[in-house]
Amino acid sequence: MTVAGLARGGEPSMGRVAEFYWNLAGKKTVLAVTGLVLYGWIVAHMAGNLLIFLGPTTYNGYAAFLKGAVELLWAERAVGAVAFLLHILAAAQVTVANWRARPVGYVVRRDVATGYAARTMIWSGTLIVVYLVYHLMMFTFLSTGPGYSETDVYRNVILAFRVPAIAAVYILAMVVLGFHLYHGVWSMLQTLGFEWSGHRRIVPVLTALTVAGGFILIPVAVMTRVIR
């Protein structure tokens, strides 16, 4: 019997309810662990991209190093892609489970809070996927955007962010990413059972601000001609 069935007043079975929570907990653990891997990936990507402040030689040298280190590149891509796909699958399943658990029976009441967070996360997550397609078309497949150089990645980024509309899309996407990370890190810490005595919001807030802020520095620096 589903939880919706229980909520409608069917005969409760503790085994089934326990199984439901066990499965949901399993999916949330997959979400948390893959989220952590993706978070590590994104911090590394941000750190690499901040090398742009050291000039074209360093930034293009870093891009050339990554392209040359074929095993490392494909290992990083494989880990990122598997984590990304598992994250999306688990997110979709947790969201559907939360939607199904919406009826007002007392058994499901305590899931309402996570249901709200999950609904926010699924939309910010979807926007990030849309952004990612646009981003890969621009800088990896070089099929859109004002810069098309295979080797001068620095110039591709500068030319792109000199277009105010492109810079605005990126800044907006980073704000959405910041919100996603804020909720994501919060849930991940809960799921993985981290406990700390300080302010409970401090880690999620700092995570979101560092990643979103670090990326946003780049289009802002290009628009203000700090880097050119």
Ligand code: HEM
């Ligand atoms: C200001 C922000 C960003 C800049 C300037 C930037 C820059 C770049 C550049 C230049 C590349 C192509 C590298 C190359 O082929 O040599 C790239 C690839 C990529 N970026 Fe970004 N990026 C930014 C933000 C993001 C964000 C927020 C994400 C994820 C949500 C992301 C995910 C990726 C992925 C998945 C690739 C493909 C990596 C690969 O082919 O191995 N980027 N980025």
